[in-house]
Amino acid sequence: MTRILGKAALAVLTLALGAAAGSAQAAERLTLYCSPQIEWCQLMVEAFTKETGIEVAMTRKSSGETFAQIKAEASNPKGDVWWGGTGDPHLQAAEEGLTEPYKSPTFDALLPWAQNQATAAESKTVGIYAGALGIGYNEELLKEKNLPVPQCWADLTDPAYKGEVQIANPNSSGTAYTTLATIVQIFGEDKGFEWLKGLHKNVNQYTKSGSAPIKAAARGETAVAITFMHDMVTQVVSGFPIKIVAPCEGTGYEIGSMSIIKGARNLESAKKFYDFALSPEVQMLAAQAKAYQVPSNAGATPPPGAPNLDELKLIEYDFKKYGSSAERSRLLKKWDDEVGSLPQ
Known part of the structure; x- marks a missing residue:
């Protein structure tokens, strides 16, 4: 009887440990909705997984399509992070309560236009590049x-x-x-x-x-x-x-943005990706994907050949107005x- 009870206890313990391991494993995943070119999306996934070990499921769609998907999934969110794409739909998603507020420790290193994007959305999105x-x-x-x-x-x-x-x-x-x-x-x-x-x-x-x-x-x-x-x-x-x-x-011009989706199933992984994507070293990976946007981290050097925004006649684009839902x-x-x- 003692031997049987011992085996039963061991089986329960094994199941408990297995469940805990499964839970931990589930936490180390990320579902990424990506809107820039596929080569850049793939590069980001590979670099993030290599650095963190977190498994990433990535879907690439244009920013308008991604916004529509996030809105359609609002009652049962499937994505964790929306990375890239023009800022207007990110601002609309923030206004409609589809994204979560988060302020990265890297925030103070960002250029003013990237910080302003976050401020306009009450930290529910942030600028990651401009073009x-x-x-x-x-x-x-x-x-x-x-x-x-x-x-x-x-x-x-x-x-x-x-x-x-x-x-x-x-x-x-x-x-x-x-x-x-x-x-x-x-x-x-x-x-x-x-x-x-x-x-x-x-x-x-x-x-x-x-x-x-x-x-x-x-x-x-x-x-x-x-x-x-x-x-x-x-x-x-x-x-x-x-x-x-x-x-x-x-x-x-655009302020390409990043947002954490409200109700993200892998919130901690989402925050890790958020911090990762705002670091200067990661933003400078863009050149490897032949992406020539201007990065938002002041410590990141724009890729050779990137348009110099200071030399262009840019309008005073009203991001708040044209990013509003209405x-x-x-x-x-x-x-x-x-x-x-x-x-x-």
């Missing part, structure tokens, strides 16, 4: 088709560019939403939407991803692309005949009703 919008064109294709070189936003409504411009859909792409908000701020809403309607006549495709148009231009599938300049640099460095234009009227939803609906629904 400006621009016009990219395939130099060889432009010469072949005898098209003028665009210098300004206004140039892109020229009928000469009919079927030659590509841009993402602002409903799925944070890049395209930033463009929409930029145009409204530069020209005013009425004239801005007239410009968007004029541009629509020249658009050959609205892509899901914000970086897809410049990749298409690099392949010779479209002459002109509207996207972030750092995505254009990636194609230039890869040897494609892409030229980069900073529009003469000025341009908007304004973002209103503008997207107006774009759907007045632009996206038009025949091409």
Whole structure:
């Protein structure tokens, strides 16, 4: 009997230890929603797992798609951290209570624009990189088709560019939403939407991803692309005949952001990733993935070839207004009703 009881006790102890080990193992996981280019997402996962041993399940989607997914999963969150993508949907997620406040010990080392992003969202998001919008064109294709070189936003409504411009859909792409908000701020809403309607006549495709148009231009599938300049640099460095234009009227910019999803199942792992992603050494890994955004940590050196934001004519982009739930939803609906629904 004593021997039997001893075996029973040992079995219970083994089960208890197994459960504890399972619990500990579960805590050392992370579900990452990633919005920059897939190469950078994969590099971040590999570096984080190597440093911490934490297993990462990563999904790559554009920022608009990721926001929609997080919102759809709000009652049963499946993700832990949303890393990258334009800041507007991150701000909307913060406003709608979809993300958790967290202030990293690295916060004081961040540049003012990154800290301001966090302040605007009551620490529910933070800036991790910055990048400006621009016009990219395939130099060889432009010469072949005898098209003028665009210098300004206004140039892109020229009928000469009919079927030659590509841009993402602002409903799925944070890049395209930033463009929409930029145009409204530069020209005013009425004239801005007239410009968007004029541009629509020249658009050959609205892509899901914000970086897809410049990749298409690099392949010779479209002459002109509207996207972030750092995505254009990636194609230039890869040897494609892409030229980069900073529009003469000025341009908007993004503050790529990071947020912890409310109800994250692996909160401690999420905080570890948050701190990891804000460190200067990790931000400087971007160059390995041919990502040319400007990093948010003051101690991180921008990759060679990254656009110098100080040399660009940047508008005073109103992140709080255009990242708000009401304004973002209103503008997207107006774009759907007045632009996206038009025949091409």
